[in-house]
Amino acid sequence: MPVTAYLPRVVALVTHLHRPAAPSRMAQLIEQVSADYRQQARIEVIETSLADLLPLARKLESHQQADVILCSGAAADYLRHHLITSVRTLHLGEFDLIRALVQARDRASRVGILSFAQPYPELAAMQALFTLQIREHTYTSLEQARDQVERLVADGFEVIIGSPTVCQLADAAGAQGVLALDAESLRHTFDSLVTLSAKAGEPPTHRLPRRGREQPDARPFKARHRFEQLLGDAPAFRAILSLAQRYAQADATVLITGESGTGKELLAQSMHHASPRQQGPFVAINCAALPESLLESELFGYEDGAFTGSRKGGKPGLIELAHTGTLFLDEIGDMPVALQTRLLRVLQEREVLRLGACQPKAVDIRVIAATHCDLPARIADQRFRQDLYYRLNILRLAVPPLRERIADIVPLFNALLARHCRARGLPPSSDEHVQHILPLMLRHPWPGNMRELENIAERAALCLSPQGHDDKVDLATLFPEFFEAGAAAAAKLPHAATDNLRSLGKAAETAHARQVLACCDGDMDEAARRLGVSRSTVWRRVRSLA
Template identity: 45%
Template structure:
């Protein structure tokens, strides 16, 4: 080899793809190190007929047709490879053919590195199931169930009031699953208007609408490929988008807004809501077929009022977290604070507790949190007790009125609803509440 040939061969050998080329007579004109290794060829084959080593070489077809063939998959020496074959054309004449190929495992590794780049951009889960604080029976059983769910690839529906930690459980399920090395992408379906949610989920092509980003944009389904897509507040999703979502779940392919191409996606769905989806189905606000598609496995999170024994551990965890963030050292907590907290029903659940504890730490004048640091909360607690008493009295009055009206109508719910000035669905929900 002369200097130029040696230099060109070094360039070919530096390629991560296997490369082999032939002339119009099917004589091998160049081959690189990766091609020899992947195809199991001997050294020194340049100048030999390709059919000597690959009797039925598909490159002969390229010489005859002059058409390129992209993305062919074959198994060679127990390896799956993806192959591109192209004609070499000079002055409108086919003078040869070239084939480039690589192992599919290399492509999968490359894709994983891309997904990790997304993770570095914030598309990641941080909370493991064991980090979810609490030792009560209620939270322990839910954590164990979530661990079982994480070991499957089925869709999970997480039910629970606002502030119970639905996203924490979704992240924990992702991190214990076989998709843990892939991205975790979360979207709050209630936070975006319908048209914006559609473009966020499914992406769009350039020029799909006024203001569309040049070059288009990948949707969250594409970003979550190989990982988990968390659809929070799915009960707030509009019916048209529910229909589009159902199609993606059925076909495992997504079509960008304004696009024609169907893009395959491999995504696990974890959905969450604080609404009664079955009631929304009866009210024709949620598709029943989508409900059954997402409700394969169900995780119902307990409200904080049903696990008040976890309040000391939760309070300490929040204090530690806030203290580190604001660089303020808290050395101890008066146990009476826990007792005060345990007298409250926490309608906002752990999120509300976090708000109260954070305020307490921020305003603390000492390194030890005493009963004085919770004085602001005692006022809220007293107001809550009054409100709770009024609500209990009102609910008892309402219950008596509904049951009395039903007796008067001999159990005719339609007539009872009419007399009470409410629709049948509302009456049904209240009956379910008052007659468990």
């Protein structure tokens, strides 16, 4: 079947405090510049309020409508914490600043500049060109931007240069906002996106197309995570980590199994980082995400003229691009059988044959495959090749689901909660409110594993923080998954642990307290009674990151 050339889908999200009624200047500018890139990418511009930003971006991600999301400043940073899709920051350059300063000069003699995260390096040199009093502040969250704007206005700065959100904040505070964006910066951003796509294979992210969390940069095929970043102290998880660290040193193929969201990809990235191949590329592909024809050309590459729409000069496949590094085949259980046969050949011969080519090329790769499927069952259904299974299942890592790491649930939740509060500039959620959901968390079966825990922590950060707490919203409304059918049938631990808490060492105390609390279905009073300590001691113990 002929395959047409793949054009990466770039969605530019223009964020505002409140969505404007008419197209904003920034949206118009992006539309205008993107017209020049129609041959290289499909670029769509969407305006959104900050409140709708995340739901919108998540929808784009779940419908696989964006290979890259383009966003400015704090919004890009925020999305990066929440999405798997690649998020690029729309950086402002010196042209943006000069142009904005020229506009500002006509309106006021004192001009404030709000830049995201880092000050403009060129500002000092530019200041000499303008007879203006210029003061620059940086921000990393909406709250900080608001504070800085108010400070500038209180100090008599009438014009403030920044992003569309900064401009709206300035307008709301009684100053004038000047947008810092120039067509040149946009071209520069689109150029780098398109060049990357050509360099690294399409689409422009290293993960096709569902993933792409890493930012495309000079070395797009890189692993971001390391063992040190993996959270979790439960014995079952520590045992897997220790095995993975040992396997990282070997070169044999690894098969990682485990439910969705247990951290299989994180483990694969960490192994690459700790392996002798760490300087080589880490190339990841989701085998379930692409139709068979596309997956084949992405994996194996093609020669010039191999099919209608193929790129002139041909294209290397991801297997070739992983040369000297690691190839991570996620969702291997969903790979079409015809491709399994071709992959088997690569694993046996360590060479790859591009589509339309006669001569195979030698490749030096380490393969890590992952799946949430029951591969033996797939073999029985003839949906997975038995010989491929044995080629993959050399070093095996079975990642435990979260419900089997009960001692990890509370510390992981606390760590994620703190991260979300920090990212949103919110004060930490109060123990009092968080305490209410603890029993529910310990009872829940966590079918979505770490991913689900991240979602709960994000909701808790938003709604249980002192600022966001709303008495009208009850727990069943806020966390319906804890109350849905099935949750009640969550795995229950045996009522075995009754040792006196004071007799145990500190780390053991923590693990023990959590275990007992789980046994008591989260009933603090009952746990305190069994452990022979006060209710608040139980609480202190279970929430500590032992």
